[in-house]
Amino acid sequence: MEALGITLQQLLTQLVSFLILFFLLYKLAYGPIMGMLDSRAQKIKESLEAAENARLEAASSAERVEAEIASARIDGQKIVAEARDAASKLREQEQGRARVEVETMIERARTDIGREKDAAVEEVRKEFASLVIAAAERIVEGSLDAKSHSKLIDKVLEEGLSKRNN
Amino acid sequence: MGKLLYSPKLLAIAIAAIAALLVSVAGGALGASFGLGFLGGPIPFISIPAERVAYIGSYPLLNSTVMFWVGGFVLIFIAWRAGRNVKDIPSGWQNLMEMIYEFFSNTVDGVAGGTPKAGRRFLALVSTIFLVVMIINWVGILPGVGSIGRIESIEEWVHHHAAELEADVGASNPEYNQEQIEAAALVHLLEEHGSDTFVAFDGIFVPLGQGEQARVPLNKIVSFTDADLHEIELAIEHGDDLAHVGTLESIHHDIEAGVVKSKFTYDVGGDKETDYNFTGRTAGLLVPYFRGASTDINTTLAIAIIAMFTVQLWGFRALGVRGYGGKFLVNPITKGPIATFVGVLEAFGELTRTISFTFRLFGNMFAGEILLIAMAFLLPLIGIIPFMGLELFVGVIQAYIFAMLTLVFGVMAVASHGDHDSHAEDH
DSSP: OTTTTOOHHHHHHHHHHHHHHHHHHIIIIIHHHHHHHHHHHHHHHHHHHHHHHHHHHHHHHHHHHHHHHHHHHHHHHHHHHHHHHHHHHHHHHHHHHHHHHHHHHHHHHHHHHHHHHHHHHHHHHHHHHHHHHHHHHHHSTTTSOHHHHHHHHHHHHHHHHHHHHO | OHHHHHOHHHHHHHHHHHHHHHHHHHHSHHHHTTTOOTTOOOOOOOOSSOOEEEEETTEEEEHHHHHHHHHHHHHHHHHHHHHTTOOSSOOTHHHHHHHHHHHHHHHHHHHTTSSTTTTHHHHHHHHHHHHHHHHHHHHTTSTTTTTOEEEEEHHHHHHHHHHHHHHHHHHHOTTOOHHHHHHHHHHHHHHHHTTOEEEEEBTTBOOTTOGGGGEEEGGGTSOOOHHHHHHHHHHHHHTOOGGGOHHHHHHHHHHHHOBOOSOEEEEOSSSOEEEEOOTTOEEEEEEESOOOGGGSHHHHHHHHHHHHHHHHHHHHHHHHHHHHHTTTOOOHHHHOHHHHHHHHHHHHHHHHHHHHHHHHHHHHHHHHHHHHHHHHHHSTTTTHHHHHHHHHHHHHHHHHHHHHHHHHHHHHHHSOOHHHHHHHHHO
16 A cells, blocks of 8 residues: 555545546536526427428418418409409490380380471461462352362271272 | 758758757767766766655655645646636636536536436546646646756665665564664664665755766765674674674764765776765755656555545445446355456456556656656756656646546446346346
């Protein structure tokens, strides 16, 4: 022992020195670093989970957006079709109404024309009858009273008109 | 080679390297045989026990303890820098410490079973052993360690060695008085160590150029003959008044002076003997102020004891007193005498491990120190460079081996022996 230099005093010195070093290292470095490594591992685990969640959420929201877009497109198409339908219906309606109006106007015009014509014809007939009567009076001076003459003339004219009409 | 000749920078480096090699060969031990050896110092006195550098009260401070604390302070500084403000994003010292700690964390978990945190209980001690052993190995090979020191004069040397002998003499001759004991111890010392060599210092430095030959035997410093010693011994036995023995007085005087008194010849091998004349120079021994802590058995033994003691503690805590103690103390009646013998062997094995721990580290580091000394002596300027690198490597490898063996022994201690348990249930 003596030749190797082992003495109890020095052995105890080194034992105590090592234990002090161990204690100081533990206090100064191992404790904080171990705590930090554990908390970092925890944090990494948490952020991985959060990232996974975010990824899932993003995927689902993308799906939702896609669905929204699809439904919006369908809606739009529907609206456009409806509008087109409504427009064409409106156009048809308008056209129908216009046609009816035109027809009524034509009808009315035709009626007016007919009435005017009848009135004119009546007038003409009256005129003509009086003219004829006046003429006939002159021709047949008094042989015939006015009444029977007009009857005669009417008959003639009637015949004449019907002939013309046929 | 062609490139070398055309590049002036490389050429200059090559010439300088060759010059350094030639100078170191000529100046080293090889050149000393041809009368050169101008760079050679004396081989330091290689002592297995660490040397005392100072006394704190009556406590002798060893140079290895000094180095242990130099390494310890380096470690504490690194630990303080690493741990004072730990951040999630590490930087600087924290990075370094974390790297080491995480490496050991993974290693202990791997060895202890592979699951995370399986080896937590081993982690602190294993990494401390690694760090402490590595740092004391490394600071132990710094330049100046083992080569800067004070001169222990002949008087001090005699005083230290005689103190040990006086105790023996006093014990075997209780009738002697103090004066007789001192004289007898001195005679024993001179008989035993008369041809021990000391270094002839030139002032406080070892003179350059004298190589290993600057060593002077004790009998050229303290002149005495066998007849003188015999005369003193007779005087002690007869109980004469020692103050009047002239030879003893002159021996004391020589010891106090501690200078080389005469020329001497030194056999350097071959058939010629060379004369050396160091007359008048102070003789003594270099006591280094610093010595690698792992080159002192006290240190390695202390760490080994802590390691093996903690291994036993782990064992008892994991398996209980009966479970772990049952490995060593086996009942010869129920289990048979062979099992008892195996148990005793196991207990002996724990002791052997402590000793192998101690001497593995001590042997490697002490041999490394001597290797560095030898290389500094053979090729003074450049010989040491590759071996410094080797010693750095050995230092970290030995630290790793120490730590890993502690871990393995610890894992073995906490592992319950399944076959033992089932045996116990069978009986």
